[in-house]
Amino acid sequence: MGLGGTVLQWLRSFLEGRSQMVSLGDTCSTPQPLSCGVPQGSVLSPMLFNIYMKLGEIIRSFGVQCHLYADDVQLCHSFPPVTKEAVQVLNRCLATVSDWMRENRLKLNPGKTEVLLVSRRAKQGIGLQPVLDEVALPLKTQVRSLGVLLDSSLSLEPQVSAVARGAFAQLRLVRQLRPFLGRSDLAMVVHALVTSRLDYCNALYVGLPLKTGRKLQLVQWVAARLITGATYRERTTPLLSQLHWLPICYRAQFKVLVLTYKALNGSSPIYLSEHISSYEPARSLRSSGEALLLVPPASEARLVGTRDSAFSVVAPQLWNTLPREMRQIPILLGFRKALKTWLCA
Template sequence: MDFSVLTEMDLELRESGMRRPFGEHFSKNSLRPPMMSWCPGMSRMDSTLISLAIRIDTRLHERWKERARRVACPITTSASLLGLPPLTASLPKSLPEPEPMQFGRVRLSPEERQRQISSRSCLYCGQAAFDTVNHQILLSTLSELGISGAAHAWIASYLTGRSYQVANRISACLADISVWMTDHHLKLNLGKTELLFLPGKDCPLHDLAITVDNSIVSSSQSAKNLGVILDNTLSFSTNIKAVARSCRFMLYNIRRVRPCLTQEAAQVLIQALVISRLDYCNSLLAGLPACAIKPLQLIQNAAARLVFNLPKFSHVTPLLRSLHWLPVEARIRYKTMVLAYGAVRGTAPQYLQALIRPYTQTRALRSSTSGLLASLPLRKYSSRSAQSKLFAALAPQWWNKLPHDARTAESITTFRRHLKPHLFKEYLG
């Protein structure tokens, strides 16, 4: 009996779950004559026969365990009449209890059982099926899929007391990298190595630590990569605070020399030192709420007022129009659309091209050549807010709202020429 059959049984599909294995093995099973003699009126496979078979299997298993626990007793044969020593047979006094994932009459040898336990392998299939899976997420997902009762408790009992070996795998990977770098006369700087654990939905935080070359690297709440600070919730709040802090420092220094600068010189200086920081990797902020990116918008407003040397509370929208500056939210959308254009035209990296696909229709229509992208279907077991931050969801949604001339542009220069006026009109009128 395999795992899928047992799962079907627990999902109140007992008859359909047992019909296939019984149909295959019942005709040649040695239990058929006794069972048919006990139940002469049973000519078809129904729920009564299945229940009877389960009871027989359970009873036989209990009797086997009872005999295994008996004290060994000698068995005398007729050989003693011939003056030969009696033949004795003994049964083991006790057998180890089977693991929850080990069922059926096939028993592992003690050596094999210990080997699989030490390697944290499943005693049913012999593979490390649960090594890199978060147990709570697995059990929660099984419950959402409708698996409950004995099957769910059966899997939960197997996972109890076991740990998934993510840290060990990361340590082994970094050890291989360290060896490769040493062979090429390089060195892995463990002092600058950071470990960031990104938990899933409803997943508790784990205090992971990896060991590489006798050095311990503990997990942190955030880590910097290529100048961008990633936090364990991917809210980018730490990165936004860091960018806003550095931009305020630049604005403070520029304000001190502003009386000595012309408006054109101040604009060039602010664009080089402040606006460039707001634009760096800003596509990562796509899908964030307006309250999250508000600190960056306040920085841009202060920069526009400083260009014209105006007071703090001056109205900023006319200033942005005069400078031809898109607001921060529009700049994020602009960068995302540029990446989407590269993915559509095949010039972006392969991992971006795999996230989007063109919209295809069942029959030929005029819109077939409009350059639309297929929307990402909503997943049943994922929240809408989480999917709204995905590039695969945002890119088609924003792309399909672009004018036809922008979607069908032949070059990136032409695309940018159509994209900025469209966003400028949408956000600044």
């Protein structure tokens, strides 16, 4: 891994000096030293596990991209609309992965493996069924990825509906506690049970159709009325301002702009920073030195229907609308404060 000095000593102390025992009833076996594995319950352990495993190298050798989350692996493969080679590549990749895991005494469960074909034409998926351990994997209309429901058209309608349904269920429970809680405690409970659901991965909600986004906005309006005790006849805009809440669409824009700021300042993952680039005019213009970003042309968008939600498109579009002074703020905390004030104006 190329580590040395204090970092290597820290990792050694993290991995060495551990033991395990078997407990059965009131009896425990003699502790035995561990020479492999990683401690459970630590954020560092899955990262070291993924670095040690060669699974990523095997998958990428077939030209297939992957994301590793400890014991959860996602394969991503892009191919032309009409092709049979893509399935053959995936089958060879899955067969090699299965053989490698079998050699290392690991089990790959076909029953928990799901396939999602992202396409504007649902019928294109007919016949595109990868095979894992002689089991054909059926195409799903939607799959869950890190808690987000993804559908074949990336419309996010199932995700929004699920979030709104779960948030309203929590609001009904919180409403029963309202007589026993003060306003500050009530706001804390709403933040923990409702707002956290609305804010989870909300950068994906940029560019949603008004009809879809309104489902989440209704949740926020009901939550604001619950905290303030306002009736349904009162306007919601003053309530949100009173609570210092940004509307749902602006909360999503806030998240995207914060991620963009981090990407430009080297504090974000590479897979985000590589999707944005600075705007460099061919000749000297008044926009030179404005810290603007390049908006990619329409030809670079894979799916026309999702262009307005793609980070590579939305991030530069939103960033370029910010005042020059805000784009040049050197500290993240100062940028967040200035951004929220600007969005509230």
